[in-house]
Amino acid sequence: MSFLRGRRRGAKKSRRPWSLEPWQELPGGLERWVRESMDWYVEQFGDGPLRRDAVRPSDLQPSRWDGSEEAARELCVQVCERVGVPADDIRFSFRLEELRTAARSRAARLVRWGLEPHAESADPERAARARALLAITGLPELMSVAETKVLEKDGFEPELTVLSGTESARELYRCQEIRLAEGEQRAAALRAAHTEWDADFVRSTGAIWIDLRRWPGGKPTGYTTSAIVLSENSLKNPASVVAHVVHELGATATSVRSA
Known part of the structure; x- marks a missing residue:
């Protein structure tokens, strides 16, 4: 495992895709970044989307809702039809709280299972790092293996695999x-880590x-495919x-176009 190889003190840090740090400073500040981003969107998608009527939740509320x-x-x-994104490319589900808890628990096990064999290595330096x-x-680890397997059998293996893989990589990098x-610096890093570990993140957003x-x-x-996972609480209100979904489709549309 590459994370056990260590790093020379003072060596330049490499950016990791799961790092919470920004990839780069915004060139010219926020205003220039927004302006150039809008230019890029028009270049990629044309100005047609900007000329459409805004999608308002009240416009699409069904007359009957169970x-x-x-x-x-x-x-x-x-909603996909209204904003011009192919619905066939997206998996919609409504078990966000369960999936994020299961993915984080699975990530905790992946980290432990990945490190434990190295902790018994004959190489003293490798063992010490692990x-x-x-x-x-x-x-x-908030959900058992058996509970996680129930979600897998329910068809959520892709979401669990990607979410837990990303979370475990971030945890290894953090540690x-x-x-x-x-x-x-170590004390500050530990405080930030505890904020992440203790956060009730499953309730922090309505969709991902x-x-x-x-x-x-x-x-x-x-x-x-990609996936949009919503909280079960969203089922109480079609708006x-x-x-x-409209918010998350912004990321989906960009990804589909750039694929």
């Missing part, structure tokens, strides 16, 4: 940064978009479904 996942999926398809990382990691830090086709670094996963 709060079922089937009704919500039909509404998601209508043991140090095991002592640092605090990613919580490695803590291990290499010293003094106040996942590119199931690629890992964060760009390597193909073998899956062929909430519309608002969340």
Whole structure:
């Protein structure tokens, strides 16, 4: 595992796709970045989308709403048609809280299972690094293997694979940064890590978009679609479904066009 190779003190840090740090400073500031981004959008998609009427949740609210996942999926398809994104390229589901908890728990196990064999290595330096990382990691395991397998059998293996893979990579990177830090930098890194570990992140958002086709670094996963996962709470209100899906379709449309 490359994360066990260590890094020379003072060596330049390499950017990781799962790092929370910005990839680069905004050139010319925020205003210039927004302006150039809008120019890029027009270049990629034309100015047609800018001339369409705005999509308002009230425009697509069904006359009858029973709060079922089937009704919500039909509404998601209508939203896709309205904004011009192929619905066949997207997996819609409404179990965000379960999936994020399962993915984080699976990631915690992946980190542990990946490090434990190295902790028993005959190479003292490799073993010491692995043991140090095991002592640092605090990613919580909130769902059992059996509970996670239920979600897999329900058809959520792609979402769980990508989410847990990304989360485990971020955790390893986070722990490695803590291990290499010293003094106040280490204390600050630990405080930030505890914020991540303790966060009730499953309730922090109503929907997420996942590119199931690629890992964060760009390597193909073998899956062929993206996914929009909404909170079960969104089923209480069709306007909430519309608002969340429209927001997430922005990322989907850019990804589909650039694929």
